Amino acid sequence: MSRSLIISFILIIAGIAVFISASKDVSTYANFKQAAQGGKVKIVGQLAKDMPMVYDPQNTPNEFEFFLNDDEGVVKKVILHQPKPQDFEMSEQIVVTGELKDDVFNATEILMKCPSKYKNEEIEVKGDVSSL
Amino acid sequence: MNDISYIGEHLWVGQVGHFSIILGFVAALLSGYAYFVSTKNREHDIIADSWRKIGRYSFMVHGVLVITLIGVLFYAMYNHYYEYSYVYAHVSEDLPLKYILSAFWEGQEGSFLLWMFWHIVLAFFVVKTSGKFEAPVMFTFAIAQAIILSMILGVHIPWGDDALRIGSNPTTLLRQMNDAPVFANADYLSLIKGRGLNPLLQNYWMTIHPPLLFLGFASTIVPFAYAFAGLWLNDHKEWLKQSLHWSLFSAGALGVGILLGSLWAYVALSFGGYWAWDPVENSSLVPWIIMVAGLHVHIVSINSGYSRRSVYFMYLMSFVMVLYSTYMTRSGVLGDTSAHAFTEMGLERQLIFLFSFFGIIGLSLLLYRYKEIKNPEKEEELASRDFWMFMGSLILLFSAVLITMSTSLPVFNKIMAYFNPAYEGRVIQDPVEHFNKYQLWIAVFISLLSGIAMFLRFGARNWEMQRKKLYRRIPIYIGMSALITMGTSLLIEYYAWQYWVLGFATIFAMVSNLDYIIDKFRTKFKMSWAALAHFGFAMMVLGTITSGLNQKHISTNPFVFREIFSENDVKRYVQLIKGQPLFSQGYLITYVSDTLEDRERHYKINFQKLNDSMEVVESFDLYPNSMYENDFSKVAAFNPDTKHYFGKDIFTCVVSLPPTLMSMEEARKVEDSIKYVSHRLMLNDTLHIDGLVIQVDTISFNPSNVDYKNHEHDAGVEVVLSIHDTMSDKDYTLYPAIGLEDALMYNYPEAIVEAGVRIKLGAKMLDKYFTPDEEMAFQDFTIKNGESFSFNGYQFHLDGFNRNPQHSNYDAEAGDLALGALLSISNGTVEESAEPIYVIRDKQPMSVKSYSPKTGLHIRFSNIDPEKEVFTFKVAMDDRNDKAVELDIARDIPRTDYLILQATIFPAINLFWVGTCLMLFALLLAAWNRYAKSRK
Structure with missing residues (x-):
């Protein structure tokens, strides 16, 4: 048996091993119900706009509280352990990464999908400029 | 609505643009066809030659047209011709001129043009240097140009109910793209303003990073085209000798492009790092890794004839992966998994065609020729450099496959959802950890291989002698590296055994390659570029351990409730109140002041390093800034500032401001x-x-x-x-x-x-300034010119008259007779002058009051007696001290005098930068040497 065949064999086995072990790193977006089972998960949802948002940078610059409406319509409080992201209110969709603890989702990461200003199809007309 | 004849449009730009695109596309196809025929008839010199000439001239025409298109589009952007949608979408009145280039390639169309521009430049050199390979190599160029140009073709073909759109023409008029009411106005151009460049992209990095990255992308076509030519001509030897410098150049150029991207992320963006395994970053890294793997097997194939099939595969794949990355970053498939993909252009099918076309054609040809690509009869020696270089390339390929698989998860999701709409997309929970975990071992293997393989010979020549040398040196390297690794552990935390292994492997590679360089220094310095590149690579990886694994946040707030969040993450941000120093991690940090320059507000942050007895050892200021939106309506971005030391960087970035300052x-x-x-x-x-x-x-x-x-x-x-x-x-x-x-x-x-x-x-x-006359007691004074009077301690002297008096409350009218009295006023301390005006309008006398806010004096010029030559003034004074x-x-107003700061120490980050630069420098140096050698 030639050496290159052995090598390819080893590589294929290594590939399969990596594939199997990496499948642990991958999962679907969870919802709050699944998050309740514990562990770090990613939850996708929308900002519950009728609920309060709290950001008090003077006292807790690293904490921003809001309510997230997950895919199943469950609304829970999220504490994002970061300053409030820019244009947060405009987000259409939010993905938070973190853990559910005592019915509060503690998020360490956030990704937002925003309607980009640079994408809109409206024609901006002169004269609506506001200045400082 | 087409009946309107619009005012002020410059339609010639669109006409020239459209003409250039269509003709440029046809010229590229013609060039491709001519080169194809020329290659087919390569046995018949005359036919091949004349077709080659046609191909060459057509390509020249194509090149001129593409550059013309770039020229007119740039001209239109430079002059703000907002009638063109691309201009409208990327520039604005308030965009500084120096960012016009950045705006040019901000959009997909512009960056396709940039890509084609580099292909044309490279084609120039290829035509000059490729000799008998010109026709088949340029065939690939021409076809690639035609397909890329089709991305901006802007042709609509009726296809069932829908129009099949091929490409998006950057010189399309805004009114053809949109149906807004503003276009009902013939003079709509005077009403609209451009959208401008995203403020995040308004810096010089955006001017230099894209052109260099695209040069790197573009350069991968050369090895691809040569490989394709080799397969086509069934000549698996000649092109290998001729083209190694191109692969070295490509690896160097693409590396520089990627490096600039990560420098940008680190120096100018608030990412707080230089690599994040973002899909966009990954998809430019993969072609580079494959290119590097390819050039290793390429060297093997030149020296001993092995690995030729691998060379073909690597070069085909490197270019195809560039095209695949184009698809990934431009089709919108990445969705919410990337922080910085292009804005969608709706060309997904065309982009899929782009990479599958070259992928399928290239790989099928390779399969077709597979048996004919002969390897030497005997297998490589186990103790030969060839074998281990081949192994290294395989490992690199393995790394590229892993990265591509993980990065392609959104593509996989899309395919699954196509077959099963109920399919739920998968995501990687923690990408950074996921990639680091596997790529760490790749780096270990590569470091070890690059440390040993240099001491082997091609074809295991002189193995007996080499073996002695190797057996003597390797134990020394191992011993030294182990010692150094232990030593560095005093400065660097290795945290886990895997990092110990990686640290040892990289130091081993550095030691052995350095020894190799020193060894060869006197005799063949030019030949030691490989060792230099390996040394740089190992240093770069070591730099990721020191600066990535060991980064410390100075801004860690000691007062957070750790019991809840200890396991999750360190608090990276801290609140700084203006003028109130905060002590953290050995530093006293003070937010001193802020200043506004153009649209940037710079925050002066003072750092004082204290020693154990709380004495100031060092003091320095950093100026991170915040950048406002073009119209100042809100803060658009934060830019960091970094203090660079030889051994570490201190990075600071404002991450948030009081809400009232944010918008x-x-x-x-x-x-x-x-x-x-x-x-x-x-x-x-x-x-x-x-x-x-x-x-x-x-x-x-x-x-x-x-x-x-x-x-x-x-x-x-x-x-x-x-x-x-x-x-x-x-x-x-x-x-x-x-x-x-x-x-x-x-x-x-x-x-x-x-x-x-x-x-x-x-x-x-403010009533103090508007005290009505009737509430004041005016006194009359009648004097002659040159005389004085006194009032409330003030001396008034009439100096003369002004026949053309000016006053903000007086608008001269025709027929007015106006006279201003020039009065100087003084009370010993205050010196002032006043000019009350006497006016006769329509035979009615009136007076314009002079008021001095400083003294509170109200003065009226109320009468002129021409006979006696006397002038009457009415004077009164505010009763200032009496007013409340x-x-x-x-009360309870929110504070506005603070900011939220991130401050991070990146230890020994220079290892990363210097290592990367060494590696790329060695690649480019080698490219130059190889080129010089191939000319001889």
């Missing part, structure tokens, strides 16, 4: 919600509210308020207040002021943020 809307909302309570006070009176004792010290008509000085007002009044805070036992002096400019009132409130109080002067204070002070006081 105008918020500021307005807060200002509206503040409740002011009016208080009326006399001079020297005191007022007690909520522990504050407020006393009116003086009233001044020369305000000293800091903001006031920025304006030239007609008049202003300021009240100086002494305030004692009984809670904190602190004293303050405030200078609220009010100013008047024509009829507009400007208010300058003052605040004590610590006490949450803000004070502004009531609008009634109106203070509007608000």
Whole structure:
């Protein structure tokens, strides 16, 4: 048996091993119900706009509280352990990464999908400029 | 609506653009066809030659047309021709000229043009140097150009119910793309303004990173085209000798492009790092890795004839992966998994065609020729450099496959969802950890291989001698590396055994390659570029351990409730109040001041490093900034500032500001919600509210308020207040002021943020300037020219007259008889002049009052007696000291004097930068040497 065949064999086995072990790193977006089972998960949802948002940078610059409406319509409080992201209110969709603890989702990461200003199809007309 | 004849459009740009695109596309196809025929007839010199010439000239025409298109589009952007949608979408009036280039390649169309531009430049050199390979190599170029150009073709073909759109033409008119009511106006151009460049991209990195990255992308076509030519001509030897410098150049150029991207992320963006395994980053890294793998097997194939099939595979794949990355970043498939993909252009099918076309054609040809690509009969020696270089390339390929698989998860999701709409997309939970975990081992293997393989010979020549050398040296390297690794552990935390292994492997590679360089230095320095590149690579990886694994956040707030979050993450951000130092991790950090320059506000942050006995060892300032939106409506971005040391970097970035400073809307909302309570006070009176004792010290008509000085007002009044805070036992002096400019009132409130109080002067204070005449006691004085009179201690002297008087309250009309009296006024300390005006209009006398805010004097020129030559003045004075002070006081106002800061130490980050630069420098140097050698 030639050496290159052995090598390819080893590589294929290594590939399969990596594939199997990496499948642990991958999962679907969870919802709050699944998050309740514990562990770090990613939850996708929308900002519950009728609920309060709290950001008090003077006292807790690293904490921003809001309510997230997950895919199943469950609304829970999220504490994002970061300053409030820019244009947060405009987000259409939010993905938070973190853990559910005592019915509060503690998020360490956030990704937002925003309607980009640079994408809109409206024609901006002169004269609506506001200045400082 | 097409009946409207629009005003001010420059339609020639679109005509030239459209013409260039269509003709350029046809010329590329023609060139491809001609080169194809030329290659087919390569046995017949005359036919091959004439077709080659046609191909060459067609390509030249194509090149000229593409450059023309770039020229007119750039011209249109430079001149703000907003009738073109691409111009409209990427530039604006307020965009500085230096960013026009950045705006040019901000969009997909512009960056396709940039890509084609580099292909044309490279084609020039290929035609000059490729000799008999010109026709087949340029065939690939021409076809690639045609397909890329089709991305901006902008042709619509009727296809069933829908029109099949091929490409998006950057010289399309805005009114053809949109159907907005504004186009009903023939003069719509005077009404619209451009959208401009995203403020995040307005920096010089955006000017240099894309062109270099695209040069790297573009250069991968050369090895691809050569490989393709080799397969086509069934010549698996000649092209290998001729083209190694191109692969070295490509690896170098693409590396530089990627490096600039990560430098940009680190130096100018608030990412707080240089690599994040973002899909966009990964998809440019993969072609580079495969290119590097390819050039290793390429070297093997030149030296011993092995690995030729691998060379073909690697070069085909490197280019195909560039095209695949184009698809990934431009089709919108990445969705929410990437922080910085292009904006979608709706060309997904065309992009899929782009990479599958070259992928399928290339790989099928390779399969077709597979048996004919002969390897030497005997297998490689186990102790040969060839074998281990091949192994290294395989490992690199393995790494590229892993990265591609993980990065392609969104593509996989899309395919699954196509077959099963109920399919739920998968995501990688923690990408950074996921990639690091596997790539760490790749780096270990590569480091070890590059440390040993250099000491082997091609074809295991002289193995007996080499073996002795190797057996003597390797133990020494291992011993030294182990010692150094132990030594570095005093400075670097390795945290886990995997990192120990990686640290050892990289140090081993550095030691052995350095020894190799020293060894070869005297005899063949030029040949040691490989060792230099390996040394750089190992140093780079070591740099990721020191700066990535060991980064420390100075801004860690010691007061967070760790019990809840200990396992999750360190708090990276800290609040800094202006003027209040904060001690953290051995540093005393103070937010000193901030200044506004153009649209950037710079924050002066002072760092003082303290030693154990709390003495200041070192003090320095950093200036991170925040950048406003083009219209100042809100903060668009934060840019960091970094203090560079030889051994570490201190990186700071403002991550957030008080809401009122973040957006105008918020500021307005807060200002509206503040409740002011009016208080009326006399001079020297005191007022007690909520522990504050407020006393009116003086009233001044020369305000000293800091903001006031920025304006030239007609008049202003300021009240100086002494305030004692009984809670904190602190004293303050405030200078609220009010100013008047024509009829507009400007208010300058003052605040004590610590006490949450803000004070502004009531609008009634302005009555001082509007005291109606009937409330004042005017006195009459009648004098001759050159005489004086006195009033309230002021001497008035009539100096003469002005026959063309000017005054803001007087608009001269035809038929007016106007005379201004020039008066000088003095009371010993104040020197002033006044010019009251006497006017006869329609035979009616009237007078224009002169008022001096400084002294409070009201002067009217009320009568002229021509016979006696005497002039009458009416003079009165404000009763200033009698008036009360109106203070509007608000409590519990939100603070605005703080910022949220991230401050991070990246230890030995220079290892990463210097290592990367060494590696790329070695690649480019080698490319140059190889090129020089191939010319001989």
